[in-house]
Amino acid sequence: MIDADKNKEDIKLSEILLETRNLSKHYGHHKAVDNVNMHIKKGAIYGFIGRNGAGKTTCLKMISGLSKPTYGEIEMFGYRGKDLEKVRTRIGCLIEAPGLYGNMTAYENLNIKCKLLGIKQKGYIEDILDIIGLNNVEKKKTKHFSLGMKQRLGIGLALIGEPDLLILDEPINGLDPQGIAEIRDTIQRLQKEKNMTICIASHILEELSKIATDYGIIHNGSLLQELTRDELMRRCSERMEITLEHPRQAVPILDSMGFVNYQVVDKEHIHVFERLNESAQLNMELAKAGIMIKGISIISEELESYFLNLTGGAKHD
Amino acid sequence: MINMIKMDLYRLFRTKSMYVIWLILAALIVFTTFFCKSDYEYMLNEDVAMSEQTVSVDTENVNIGMNVELPTKLGEKVTVFDIFFANSQGKFYTLFMVIFAIIFATADISSGYIKNIAGQVKSRKMLIISKAVSLAVYTVITLIGAFVLQIISNAIVFGEVAFGNVDDIMLYLGIQLILHYAIVVICMTIAIIIRNNVISMVMSICLTMNIMSIIYVAVNKIIEKMGIKNFQIYKYTVTGELSFLPMNPTVKESVMAACVGIVFIIIMLIAGSTVFQKRDI
Numbered sequence: 400m401i402d403a404d405k406n407k408e409d410i411k412l413s414e415i416l417l418e419t420r421n422l423s424k425h426y427g428h429h430k431a432v433d434n435v436n437m438h439i440k441k442g443a444i445y446g447f448i449g450r451n452g453a454g455k456t457t458c459l460k461m462i463s464g465l466s467k468p469t470y471g472e473i474e475m476f477g478y479r480g481k482d483l484e485k486v487r488t489r490i491g492c493l494i495e496a497p498g499l500y501g502n503m504t505a506y507e508n509l510n511i512k513c514k515l516l517g518i519k520q521k522g523y524i525e526d527i528l529d530i531i532g533l534n535n536v537e538k539k540k541t542k543h544f545s546l547g548m549k550q551r552l553g554i555g556l557a558l559i560g561e562p563d564l565l566i567l568d569e570p571i572n573g574l575d576p577q578g579i580a581e582i583r584d585t586i587q588r589l590q591k592e593k594n595m596t597i598c599i600a601s602h603i604l605e606e607l608s609k610i611a612t613d614y615g616i617i618h619n620g621s622l623l624q625e626l627t628r629d630e631l632m633r634r635c636s637e638r639m640e641i642t643l644e645h646p647r648q649a650v651p652i653l654d655s656m657g658f659v660n661y662q663v664v665d666k667e668h669i670h671v672f673e674r675l676n677e678s679a680q681l682n683m684e685l686a687k688a689g690i691m692i693k694g695i696s697i698i699s700e701e702l703e704s705y706f707l708n709l710t711g712g713a714k715h716d
Numbered sequence: 717m718i719n720m721i722k723m724d725l726y727r728l729f730r731t732k733s734m735y736v737i738w739l740i741l742a743a744l745i746v747f748t749t750f751f752c753k754s755d756y757e758y759m760l761n762e763d764v765a766m767s768e769q770t771v772s773v774d775t776e777n778v779n780i781g782m783n784v785e786l787p788t789k790l791g792e793k794v795t796v797f798d799i800f801f802a803n804s805q806g807k808f809y810t811l812f813m814v815i816f817a818i819i820f821a822t823a824d825i826s827s828g829y830i831k832n833i834a835g836q837v838k839s840r841k842m843l844i845i846s847k848a849v850s851l852a853v854y855t856v857i858t859l860i861g862a863f864v865l866q867i868i869s870n871a872i873v874f875g876e877v878a879f880g881n882v883d884d885i886m887l888y889l890g891i892q893l894i895l896h897y898a899i900v901v902i903c904m905t906i907a908i909i910i911r912n913n914v915i916s917m918v919m920s921i922c923l924t925m926n927i928m929s930i931i932y933v934a935v936n937k938i939i940e941k942m943g944i945k946n947f948q949i950y951k952y953t954v955t956g957e958l959s960f961l962p963m964n965p966t967v968k969e970s971v972m973a974a975c976v977g978i979v980f981i982i983i984m985l986i987a988g989s990t991v992f993q994k995r996d997i
Binding site: 460463464466467484485488490491492493494496497498499500503507508510511514515516517553556557 | 719720722723726727730731732823824827828829830831832833834835836837838839994996997
């Protein structure tokens with residue numbers, strides 16, 4: 400059986416690289432971020448999903464140290480409060496549009512940050528340019544770069560210093576399909592080869608679903624849900640939804656019938672992800688055991704509609 | 717901190733506008749030297765008070781606008797020090813310095829580059845200090861460069877180089893370096909706090925054009941009404957000291973000017989770095 404709470408228990412404290420506790424940012428009466436409790440596991444690609452204005456950027460700015468929380472706490476690499484200063488260099492970030500000096504080349508832009516971090520290693524900048532696919536731009540000023548090139552250079556800047564945590568805010572915004580694919584490959588390669596933990600904020604769900612291992616869904620400043628890729632896929636995939644009063648009572652029946660891939664979702668629902676054609680038989684066995692069933696149905700959801708249902712997007716849009 | 721300074725110096729010497737400003741300044745120095753010569757010759761002929769250019773409205777203390785007046789007396793040679801003094805007093809160099817100071821100080825903020833680095837430093841205050849260090853290098857190079865170019869210009873225009881009293885030059889140059897740096901730091905701080913290039917630029921140019929003298933007059937009158945006689949606020953301001961520092965200042969005048977400059981530098985650095993540390997990016 401897969402328990403909804405079990406996943407959270409599975410995340411051992413030592414595995415969590417970043418955690419926020421009641422992270423909030425208020426601008427006057429407006430709560431841009433409201434009591435966000437985020438958990439990013441080491442080595443994960445965390446997809447931070449939310450509509451425009453949901454609070455993603457504000458949240459990431461606080462994590463990146465660009466903005467101060469109104470209240471709440473951030474813990475990273477085991478450090479929190481003033482001690483966070485000690486681990487600031489272990490974060491690389493690309494927040495909103497890439498910030499570049501337009502009158503300088505890609506090399507010069509990268510070199511400025513290398514100077515800040517005291518990196519003198521020969522060929523270091525060339526390696527970064529290789530990773531981001533900008534090794535052929537030579538003396539072209541960044542003001543003449545395409546949006547895709549600027550985004551890639553922004554990622555390159557975030558990669559300087561080999562951060563353990565890479566924060567990317569809408570890195571594929573405005574890119575063409577090929578550019579998106581390149582960024583996706585780069586992100587996956589970085590996670591695999593350098594074991595980097597990556598947090599990507601985006602509202603392009605389809606793209607995120609291709610790479611993210613964990614998800615956080617934010618809406619109107621509040622974190623609605625955190626779930627793993629498997630959980631999300633399970634929630635979106637075709638399943639049998641059993642509605643009943645005491646789901647726990649049904650667990651021995653499901654076990655005795657040989658069901659293994661199911662989940663007690665809440666106090667009224669069980670989701671079964673296998674043998675979907677055996678709903679009648681299951682209904683009968685539960686009835687025999689005296690368990691009152693309110694309904695059994697086969698449901699499935701697209702990732703996008705799952706998100707829209709969760710955030711009430713369909714109603715608004 | 718050393719890395720931050722290295723970073724800002726790297727950026728300083730790769731900022732094209734610095735070289736453009738230097739080129740314009742150099743051209744104007746040569747041009748004004750020619751102008752000085754023709755003015756001086758005219759003065760010799762006509763025996764009139766010599767004035768290089770004046771666009772001014774008189775107030776009690778300082779002329780509003782750029783006012784460059786040669787101190788050379790009739791019959792004396794126009795020295796390098798004379799022209800350097802006139803240009804310093806008229807805030808001719810200051811104007812060019814503050815324009816670049818604002819461009820440089822806000823470049824990382826306006827380009828957004830600051831987002832790449834501000835989160836990764838232990839203290840954001842240090843980013844302001846490192847900018848200030850880079851601008852100190854810029855101020856020294858510009859002012860000493862202007863002096864060297866003045867020597868060359870004098871040689872070209874007058875066919876000879878008369879320096880003036882070397883001890884006086886060294887003292888005057890040293891104090892002017894402090895005062896010019898102070899005004900550069902003031903303008904850098906204004907730009908960082910206001911976060912608007914245009915307004916900062918206008919305010920800084922107004923400072924160099926002595927617009928503040930209107931306020932000084934008002935402050936002087938208020939203080940006079942409070943019963944304090946002969947109080948002159950400009951004696952405690954950088955722009956006032958820039959305008960009124962004599963060619964051969966006494967020890968008291970030198971110490972006073974240097975102290976005013978240093979106090980403003982410290983106050984402005986504290987203000988700028990504190991605001992930058994606390995503000996969201």
